[in-house]
Amino acid sequence: MHRRTLLKKLVLAAPAAWIPRVMAGVNWSPLPPAPLATSPFQPTWDSLARYQTPEWYRDAKFGLWAHWGPQCQPERGDWYARGMYQEGSDQYKFHCEKYGHPSKFGFKDVIHEWKAEQWNPDELLALYKKAGAKYFVCLANHHDNFDLYDSSHQPWNSTRLGPQKDLVGGWAKATKKQGLRFGVSVHAAHTWSWLEPSQRADKKGPLAGVPYDGNITAAQGQGTWWQGYDPQALYAQNHPLSENSQDDGMIHRQWNWGNGVTPPSPEYCEKFYKRTIELLDKYEPDVVYFDDTALPLWPVNEAGLRIAAHMYNTNAQRHGGHNEAVVFGKILTPEQRKCMVWDIERGQSNEIEPLPWQTCTCLGQWHYDRRIYDQHGYKSAQTVIHTLIDVVSKNGNLLLSVPMRGNGTIDEQERAIVEGIAAWMQVNGESIYGTRPWKVFGEGPAQENAAALSAQGFNEGKGKPFGAEDIRYVTKGKVLYATALGWPTAGRLLLKSLATGGPHYQGKVKRVELLGAPGKLRFERTQEGLAVALPAQKPNAIAYALKIMSA
Template sequence: MWKKLMFFVLTLCVLSAKSQYVDTAQVIYFNDLNQLKQHKSPQWFNDAKLGIFIHWGLYSVPAFAPTKGSIRDIMDKDRRAWFMNNSYAEWYLNTLRIKGSPTYEYHKKNYGLDFDYYKFSETFNKELAGWKPEEMAEIFKNTGARYVVLTSKHHDGYPLWPSRVHNNNMTEAAQPVSRDIVGELTKAVRDKGMKMGLYYSGGLDWTFNRTPVLGIRGLKISTPHSLEYANVADAHLRELIEKYQPSVLWGDIYYPDQGNISGIVADYYNLIPEGVINNRWGASGLSDFSTPEYNKFESIQEDKWESCRGLGYSFGYNQFEDDSHTLSSTELIHLLIDVVSKNGNLLINVGPKPDGTIPAIQLDRLKELGEWMKVNGEGVYDTKPWQVCSGETVSGKEYRFTQKGDKLYLIMFEKPEKEEVFKNLVLKTGTELSLLGNHFTPKWKQNETNLKIDFPGDISGKHAYVIEFSALPGCVIE
């Protein structure tokens, strides 16, 4: 009770201190599901478009998962095969507990079946000594990300901050994290002008329930249902919110039935007026945005959403992933454009090594994305969907639309030819065109249904090409 009272007092103090910056009519939230469900994603999140997800923990030490395909590839063929052949390295402990799985065999061969997973904390803490959070944050900034989300605690139950909350179920082999990863990265990210968010696994904690997940239905069975776990999860979340004040609170799987997630979310919204939560908090139905994983919507969505996935098949670091398992730079950029055109953000994941370095393949993709965004970000950041999200030229080249104010952006997935004809697009008289990153002015002609654009110069750039229209088209002929 004392902690809840202090948290409420702290909330009021923060709101008072911020009163000169926020609307004095700021809504005060209560533990009321109907009221909480009226909360909407803030403008900064709607405008951000690109975030970096970080899966980092003890699983980064063995850094193993089968590379038989992405979650969608495997489940489309046989849903029952996924957990046995889980390509998520961060699920190492669960897959290890499935006798005969590739991870079980890998662990037996390289460490022995008597080796406690939590003993990886020794290596993790040793490697962590050389981590430079400022350098990591600089990489994300140069990528063009506007926010970062770190796994504060994944399903293995190992926290990446010096928590005051004691977990009686953690094995003796687990050494507490030697550095405040959450705190140090939060400061570094904010120092670079980005928002910081925190992931927390509420639905699964394998220190409380050691029953391995064998199928989708098993997720609920493997969720700890004890009051003890609910109290730990509640205390963890309150600690993270009070200490680090994350701009994004990103839950996963479910949340314990006996937990007080609605009360926590109410306090969170009050403490952080521009805070935002995802849709994975269980039966409460609380959500500011949805989170398709290794998936995306095929049409414009009225409500905000965020597509999350790894650059490869795994979120956590998998030392056996190579180029053939990883999105190309072009695929990554096209994914971002497609998601943004439909009212989404892209939360693209990196899986650092135990020492905090990002694998070279992933670093290459981030660098290419950042270089493209420096030239073409005008057509991505702060935009909203237009009346349609996509189209194609007469020759079959795909493109996507975004809109910012009175400007329209047409983003081509292939390099334009000297002359391109765009179907069913009618411009207003006097509309001016530019091709971002190029110094010539495209010329255009209009007939009743199609738009012809001539590109008079040598076109520079790669991956995708952004045409800016100074005025919104008068109509699109469907």
Template sequence: MMRLACFMAAALFGFAVHAETSPQAQDMAWQKAAAKFAPERKAILDKVAKGVAAGPFRPDWASLQGYRSPGWYDDAKFGIFVHWGVYSVPAFGSEWYSRNMYQQGTKEFAHHVATYGPQSRFGYKDFVPMFKAEHFDPDAWATLFREAGAKYVVPVAEHHDGFAMYDSKLSDWTAVKKGPKRDVIGLLAKAIRGQGMHFGVSSHRAEHDWFFDGGRRFDSDVNDPANAELYGPAVAHLSKHDEILSDDWTYVSQAWLDDWLARTAELVGDYHPDLIYFDWWIGHPTFRNTLPDFLSYYYNDGAKRDGVVVNYKLGDLPEGAGTLDIERGQLTGIHPTHWQTDTSISNESWGYIEHDTYKSPTFIIHLLVDVVSKNGNLMLNVGPRADGTIPQAAQDTLRSVGAWLKTNGEAIYGSKPWRTFGEGPTEVKGGMFQDTKTKPYTPEDFRFTTGHGKLYAIELGWPKGNDVTVHSIQPTDKVTKVERLADGGTVAFTQDAKGLHLRLPSHPVGSDAYVYRITLANPIKASP
């Protein structure tokens, strides 16, 4: 019945699936290639079973929904995401080059054939020796990220392409054994923690089950069993839209789920990440029986330390079982539990591509302020070049953000939302992939945070005149003092039914967003 369903789904979406290349047969070819790692895989899975049994989290959703994001993460507010891997070698299209170079009709397919030749002669595997990372300096990266004001850093440990950036015992296709021949994740963990930041990893391994399926439809190196360990099962991805999992008939074997669990647990056991970010495909129904085991194992391990974080997208986990991440998006109001948005400092891609453009410091600072006012964190992505250097435009923007945070971080780090997130005419579009669709903010747009017994009003533009009114602050709030964080100067003010009226200098004091520290006679009440 399963095989018949796969054939019917394939016919529905116009895929040519033949008996000799059925999903089960493709998966078996991968299982054969991965069989040599069976002892190591079993040892890790046995360790998971012991960790699950140790408690306090059980491998069931009722128990896992007792999870709460730890205080260090709630207070951090700003983190750095890093997409770096073999896909930075072609530096074309996006970090999905590994998939799209096998998707006939795409610009990546055409570019690949024109630049490197047919995929039967030069496949994705052939980029691996070109990924030398000769200028990779983990200490320099960590210094830059600390200067940017980040409190945690999350490099991609394995992207959809199946190349592990760490020293995996379950694969020969790792950055230790091939390419850079260095434990990228291990080196970054040491450097980042050495500069006082928390360290996490991102795993996109789940999607690798089908990521190279385009190579099955024509003469390519994906069809060579000798390459099965890198390319994975490459089973047909039978969904009209990647993001709609309820309409996904993609075949997933138990062997693949066991391997996913072992590889993800391996990251926990060897690197003890404070955070793990999962991409969207862990929401596929077949993962529902495997995820609780991993989450229980990871949360139990984190309970021995300062607590850990799992970021998930969409409805991949039941509410409360992890920390919601809204990719390239925002919320329209204060969320009752802590959440996160992630976006890239570059406009076209998460991984490095040539001729990409970069967001301005003002854009990023405004996004950070809006997200924090709504009980969230911002994780900002950077895509280094294949040689390990970070583009100067990205470095400049990061340092500008860091300079703003050095002056105004009192209103951001460790803050809590106020009774309202903000005010002003600019409406934020809620949901995924909406962060660049919000119109530029105006001097009438304010965001609020609380902390240190103070209320912070953050103005997202400098007014043309000397007077500005904050309407959300009413006479009953009894303001006693207003100060500028930028220079410590006091601000003259009056209060009436229309709000708090501030008298400002003729010229901007500071840049990008202007923070007023407000002292109230009554105790501050944070929300939630």
């Protein structure tokens, strides 16, 4: 047997604690990726524009997301691996108090603390299926650059360090066991600039001028727990700082690789490409979420285009020539929206979109924040359901993240919210799944005061709260569903869009039912609208779906 092959077999078979020392001194290079699938999609925007959103996704409407990785271990909120290096910030102060100064205890050491010891994907996926999710997405890597799967191209991964488990593999198995569509979210394209604060040093205090660990080298690992691992494979900071890098808000203006960002090296881009191709080939997701403007590394590199074409081509091969893949991107041009599904982060469109789209949002912070639990600050089941109803009426889906603790669990407040969603969906799901937009998405004062989108979204919660006069419409076959986002005090609901002589509903109303309540309802249709008498008893405390059937 060839020496390198023998050493690789020994490494893969060795206990995890031995691996750094076994690897030390070995000319270790990852295996080449699988050949790029080349037909029928090519890695160009023109070719990707032939994409058609699969019907399964249009019918699914609701997905759940585990945005979970080592940054959840401190339980101090989103972007911890960046914030811990920003002198004076909340996360920096927390980190110094809990772990020590970032020159001595860096993010690599946070990874070492993370064990995910109570993670039970089977139990969570059973709960999420009960809640009505039709697809599930797990984090494959974040901007922290740590792969949460068995990665040949990134030695800093969860099978070798931290939990020493194949987290994506475990999620994939549990998801498919429940019969749900499986997806991954990929964020690591941005590590190059996102982790630049790790190159800094304190400007004041007893350790002023002492560099953080962002530029630490493999040679400095002798005798440490990370001996044999190159920190630059994680931090990717062997490059000059971007323009105005000391401005913590600059990253947002440089997200599309412009405005003075230091260009990522070809080697960095190619490594990202190989890691992602391996992820797609090994775990075979139907859904890929990219946290990028358009596609990863676009427009400075074509890696994202190559990945998208490969995803579509290999997915179609697996599904007998029928493409079932969904790829998400943010801040898309009208032409790019033909190539993939537009994702709006923490926000909603204000109109029926001609192409399917998605809102992604979270019960709390993207990475677990203990303070939200302590302050009972999560979104309620009602808020989630109202968002879902609104989004679906405009041709969209909702992907909801349930924050996870570092140990792999969700807390009891989150569990109660998920159970509340489940209770509503089990009765009212027919007004959600498999529906399509009607001639108008709805009516009411909330839409009249809707907030505009900002950048990739971020307009949720900025408009007028939903109430009983806010109605959302969808259709399924010959049935029209009208869902009220509140219970009218008069016991009578008026649907103005169904007025006689109006432009929207030409047929005759034959029967009206309220999902979750027995029997048919009394109604009267006039030039003011369809007035429906509601029962004395509410069927739930969240939203009320009327099933309207024509003659």
